[in-house]
Amino acid sequence: MRVSVSWLREYVDLPADLPVGDLEQALVDLGIEVESIVDLRETVTGPLVVGEVLEIEELTGFKKPIRFCRVDVGAANGTGEPQEIVCGATNFAPGDRVVVILPGGVLPGNFVIGARKTYGRNSNGMICSAKELGLGDDHSGIIVLPEDTTAKPGDDARPVVGLDDVVVELEITPDRGYALSVRGLTRELSHALGVPFRDPALAPAPGGTERPAYPVEVRDPVGCDRFAARMVRGVDPTAQTPGWMARRLTVAGIRSISLPVDITNYLMLELGQPMHAFDADRISGPLVVRRAEPGEKLTTLDGVTRTLAAEDMVICDDTGPISLAAVMGGETSEVIASTTDVLFEAAHWDPAMVGRTARRHKLFSEAAKRWERGVDPALPLVALERAVRLLTEHAGGTVGDEILDIDHVRPRTPVTLPADLPSRRVGVAYPPERVVELLEQVGCTVVRGADRLAEDPGEVGVAAGGGDVLTVTPPSWRPDLTDPADLVEEVVRLDGYDRVPSVLPTAPAGRGLTWQQQRRRAVARSLAERGYVEVLAHPFVSAERADQLGLPADDPRRAAVRVANPLSEEEPLLRTTLLGPLLGIAKRNVGRGLRDVAIYEIGAVFHPRPGAGAPPAMGVDRRPTDEEFAAADAVVPDQPRHVAAVLAGEIEPAGWWGAGRAAGWADAVEAGRAVLAAAGIPADRVTVRAAEYAPWHPGRCAELLVDDTVVGHAGELHPAVVATLELPRRTSAMELDLDALPAAPLVTGPAISTFPPALIDVALVVDESVPAAEVQRALTEGAGELLEDVRLFDVYASEQLGAGRKSLAYKLTFRAPDRTLTVDEAVAARDAAVAEAARRFGATLRGA
DSSP states (O other): OEEEHHHHTTTBOOOTTOOHHHHHHHHHHTTOEEEEEEEGGGTSBSOEEEEEEEEEEEEOSSSSOEEEEEEEOTTTTSSOSOEEEEEOOOSOOTTOEEEEEOTTOEETTTEEOOEEEETTEEEESEEOBTTTTTSOSOOSSBOBOOTTOOOOTTSBSHHHHTTTSEEEEEEOOTTOGGGSSHHHHHHHHHHHHTOOBOOGGGSOOOOOOSSOSSOEEESOTTTEEEEEEEEEESOOTTOOOOHHHHHHHHHTTOOOOOHHHHHHHHHHHHHSOOOEEEEGGGOOSOEEEEEOOTTOEEEBTTSOEEEOOTTOEEEEETTEEEEETTTEEBGGGBOOTTOOOEEEEEEEEOHHHHHHHHHHTTOOOHHHHHHTTOOOTTOHHHHHHHHHHHHHHHHOOEEEEEEEEEEOOOOOOOEEEETTHHHHHHSSOOOHHHHHHHHHHHTOEEEEEESOOOSSHHHHTOOTTOSEEEEEEOOTTOTTOOSHHHHHHHHHHHHOGGGSOOOOOOOOTTOSOOHHHHHHHHHHHHHHHTTOEEOOOOSEEOTTHHHHTTOOTTOGGGOOOBOSSOSOTTSOEEOSSTHHHHHHHHHHHHHTTOOSEEEEEEEEOOBOOTTOOOOOOOOSSSOOOHHHHHHHHHHSOBOOEEEEEEEESEEEOOBTTBOOEEOOHHHHHHHHHHHHHHTTOOGGGEEEEEOOOTTEEEEEEEEEEETTEEEEEEEEEOHHHHHHTTOOTTOEEEEEEGGGSOOOOOOOOOOOOOSOOEEEEEEEEEETTSOHHHHHHHHHHHHGGGEEEEEEEEEEOOTTTOTTEEEEEEEEEEOOSSSOOOHHHHHHHHHHHHHHHHHHHOOEETTO
């Protein structure tokens, strides 16, 4: 909302020397976001004068209208001769007075004006629009000054258009609809600055009469709980909007249309009461306020024909809907250039209905913006009185004696507030007298009673029979004050947020990260340290993704949960494996030229619970029972947390130091081992063995087990999957179920021996189907306690070894904690290790 400070001063006694910074701070302290405060006197420099258009020559041969104008600017140009200016606007005529900036002037945005030749003519200056002067967003035409403007050609135009003022632009939060008006802002400023406030809504206004201003029937008193109207007949249709009103509308970003319409917009800004002006002669029969019939049509003021829904409220005459209530009027009853009889309407509409209607029709008018935030239901008669007086003052006419006022507004419900609740919630001492004072400043009616029993002590935060209890009735203009927490916020806000200490609460001991959170962070850190980049994929997949991954028809991962309102109908299912979205990210990166990809994700997958049924219907009128919570939880899909990684391209880059190394299935398996190690699972509890599991290559897939339980798979992807997803050859992947891993055992610190090791290499020949990890396990168990480390460093196969045979070479490290091993001891331990491998797998020493 944009508003001038001069307008605010009409209702609040702001100090004459109030600095702009202090005004901004006062608004911020009230919880009102200030977008900008602009001193308009500094936005336009140089000669900005009033000009009178003498002649207009229409230039032809161009794609858009171009006019060559001669404008009287008095002596402002130093010669007294008319100024020649080329202009593209068409909304002015000879005799109109306009705003002209002469060469040497500078418009907002540091736009310097000069004399130049354009469209074949000399142009010395510019005729300005509101947008060019920074007064608003209207750029549809230049500013034409009202006829009652007293300024002469050559006079300074700044005071004429309001460039001698300060403009405040505010961002009003949804809970403070009352601040979308001069009335609301000035009341707030009076609280912040401690200065007098004059409420324009307290102006006397006559009540409803027995005979209505116009016959109206309200069929839905919930959607419209108040409807008021007054008639003005015999209005001069040529009457112009007064300059002061047009300027204030322009500053607010509202285009001046006609005097009756401008009056409704002006009062909406001043009081916060949206209104509508009907041409009474274009209404056929009585008015009916009702819900729309599904499929009814209405052409609104913006020229769009809209199909109405059953929830929309409309105002109808005998011809059908003539206004989309609270949002925008219709074309058939709008005020036009020949209107002489004006029916002003001021009502009160249901905020929820208006908000849904505006979003349904994508019609976010200034009126709808206020209605959905809440409007004071006490305003209609005051707004009507002010509207008819403004219209007759500037356009003549006769105000009808009849006043329509259909009032079904319910009184506000009192709120019970323990007097000490603000102090207990915020940690600042607010005496009960101070609480009452601040709430009365807001406009609340407060009744104080001692030692009263609260109806719901748990809800309002007071023990039965303890302390003062305040019964607070919020004012009509504050629909946001509905419970004790709202009143506590008002006390804190008006007393000053700066009084609330910035003290962080002390964290209770022993409530740091859970072991599951620590595990996830350790896994992420481990993969990142190995060069993987973390990504976050959307958890949504298409129904075709299972086919692309080559999942068998009976694979349980094909059973996916469908989202009721998906972001995209192309991906309506929740993922059952991380690999689907992760491979999509890999494909996107490869497609954008990234040859080497190593990415990972830690996230949830979703498995439906067969036969769970539908969740129970739970309302908002009460807290659901434990049984209802349990029934709802039983329907929620199982959501284990997985970790997955994808590799493509080179894992070790090539360079001047030599050739690189392409990523392969072994790197994916190693990534799985790294995850298990980071999760604290000892290596002796981990088994890696060959497996067949989609979407991996059946001959290059490994399953990872912890304590003989499969927790994941790793290896090279199936060639068909790689081809379908257009991934590089040999793309490999790993996926583990983190939630399936047992808790890490307590790790004791290792004993470090200071004695030298004995290093022995062995090369064992085994059948090619024997996993190297199983051979390593046999060596470990056979060597006994003297074996400190064993590592595979070579795999070799040749015709000399025989068909179906391979050689596995291991480095064995032996060390004793209390002595230096002798050669015999080391050799004996090695022989025991080899003997165990021979017993299990028929291994023989290579070359023996």
